[in-house]
Amino acid sequence: MMLGGGLQLGVNVWAQNTKWDRIREQAQLVDRLGYHSLWVWDHFYAIYGDLTRPNLEGWQLLAALAAVTTSVRLGCLVSAVTHRHPAVLANMATTHDNISHGRTILGMGAAWNVPEHLAYGLALGTPAERSRRLSEATRLVRQLVDGKRVTHDGRYYQMTDAEVVTRPVQSRLPILIGGGGERSTLRIAARYADLWHTGGTAEHMAHKLQVLHEHCAAVGRDPADIMALGTRWIVVRDDAAAGKRVLDRIAAHHQLQNPLANPIVGDPDEVAAELVAYWRVGVRGFIVHAAEPFDEETIERLATEVLPRVDRLIAAAPVLR
Numbered sequence: 230m231m232l233g234g235g236l237q238l239g240v241n242v243w244a245q246n247t248k249w250d251r252i253r254e255q256a257q258l259v260d261r262l263g264y265h266s267l268w269v270w271d272h273f274y275a276i277y278g279d280l281t282r283p284n285l286e287g288w289q290l291l292a293a294l295a296a297v298t299t300s301v302r303l304g305c306l307v308s309a310v311t312h313r314h315p316a317v318l319a320n321m322a323t324t325h326d327n328i329s330h331g332r333t334i335l336g337m338g339a340a341w342n343v344p345e346h347l348a349y350g351l352a353l354g355t356p357a358e359r360s361r362r363l364s365e366a367t368r369l370v371r372q373l374v375d376g377k378r379v380t381h382d383g384r385y386y387q388m389t390d391a392e393v394v395t396r397p398v399q400s401r402l403p404i405l406i407g408g409g410g411e412r413s414t415l416r417i418a419a420r421y422a423d424l425w426h427t428g429g430t431a432e433h434m435a436h437k438l439q440v441l442h443e444h445c446a447a448v449g450r451d452p453a454d455i456m457a458l459g460t461r462w463i464v465v466r467d468d469a470a471a472g473k474r475v476l477d478r479i480a481a482h483h484q485l486q487n488p489l490a491n492p493i494v495g496d497p498d499e500v501a502a503e504l505v506a507y508w509r510v511g512v513r514g515f516i517v518h519a520a521e522p523f524d525e526e527t528i529e530r531l532a533t534e535v536l537p538r539v540d541r542l543i544a545a546a547p548v549l550r
Contacts (some may be wrong), residue, residue: 235543236508236515238536239266239527241306241460243520245275245284246483252290253279253297255523260298262532266334267294268516276344278484288321295329304334306426306516307407311340311351311359315366316391319373331398332425337370338407339363339414342445360413361385367421374402393466405458411440418455419444426458426516430491431503434459435510458514459507462492465500465530475527479520489518497530501538508543 231521240259242252252269259267271287274280287305294303303325306505308318318335326333339359340346345355353359362385369386372379373393381388403423408414418425419441427437445452466472472494480489504515519528 233421235513236504236536237265237456237513238531239268239302239458239514239516240264240519241268241516242268242297242523243277243483244262244272244287244290245277246282247285247519247521249285249290249293251521251523252285253293253530255519256294256298256301256523258525258528260301261507262529264301264532265266265514266300266302266304266516268304268336269294271305271308271312271336272342272345273349274342275483276342278486280344281486288325290321290418292328295325295332296343298332300332301352302332303329304336304405305334307338307405309338309340309342310363310366311346315386316388316393318366319370319393320395322370322402323374323393323395326397326399326402327395329398333397333399334403334405335370335374336405336407336426337363337367339410357413358411358509360410360417363406363414364417364420369396369418371404371421380436384511385389409416409437411437412496415441416444419450419452420448422492424514425460426460428460429457431506431510433511434507434512438511456514457512458516459512460516460518462489463517463527463531464494464524465497465527465535466494467496469494475524478522479524482521497534497538500531501534503540504535504539505542508539 242255250269256267262413269287269290275282275284291303306404322335365383365385379388379391404421405416405424406422407426409427437474442452464472465477493500
């Protein structure tokens with residue numbers, strides 16, 4: 230059974246500087262506790278700290294995670310359109326939906342990581358080119374996973390009577406668009422996304438949601454059809470100093486030069502209040518970072534102590550937006 234009746238919690242497990250067995254342990258804990266979603270990233274190199282250290286490939290992880298969990302939704306946060314042709318990505322997603330018995334979320338993004346693109350000879354392009362490619366790819370993926378036969382002669386992709394013959398288990402395989410670019414990414418989300426994800430404070434998310442709603446109005450889409458998901462580091466501890474030590478251990482393990490960005494650190498009441506602030510501006514899901522050495526206490530306390538408080542606060546207070 231999924232947690233809570235309101236805010237949907239997910240966990241983003243960092244794939245760098247860890248082992249498969251450790252990721253499997255965290256995934257099974259998240260699944261057992263009833264979290265809504267579990268995420269890995271789509272990168273070939275580590276992306277924080279020392280970039281030469283090990284990093285596990287995201288879609289291989291997703292397939293394995295589907296086999297060792299039973300209920301939690303699974304996705305990449307997010308798959309870079311520069312890494313795979315959209316027809317290949319659509320086939321991967323529908324196959325994964327079969328392996329997971331209908332638990333796939335297809336995260337898509339424009340890509341950003343310069344070192345791995347240079348190293349592997351992948352064309353990254355300018356920000357404008359990345360946005361145009363994401364728009365074209367997302368439109369094609371949406372058609373393909375929906376079972377349409379596609380002939381297309383575009384700026385970046387060409388197809389002739391292309392089909393994804395393996396049908397997803399879900400009647401509509403959900404697409405998540407990641408990123409906060411107001412002119413392009415949010416416009417793409419307004420047109421194609423079932424879910425949209427970015428980071429920042431509740432106030433920051435409120436502004437981004439307003440822009441997203443404006444784009445929805447421009448394309449004739451109901452913004453209620455798109456679930457907004459926020460993200461931040463969270464550490465649940467009754468003592469703030471103990472929480473800081475958790476973050477310090479993670480930063481040291483990954484050889485980070487700077488502290489982990491803008492964390493929420495507090496007891497269950499304090500963390501619940503922070504999450505409710507997101508709910509009140511229209512955020513309906515929240516993804517928590519998890520990295521080696523994994524903070525299992527926070528994962529457990531979010532499920533058993535924080536989310537019940539969030540549900541009570543949501544029920545007791547009017548939604549402001």
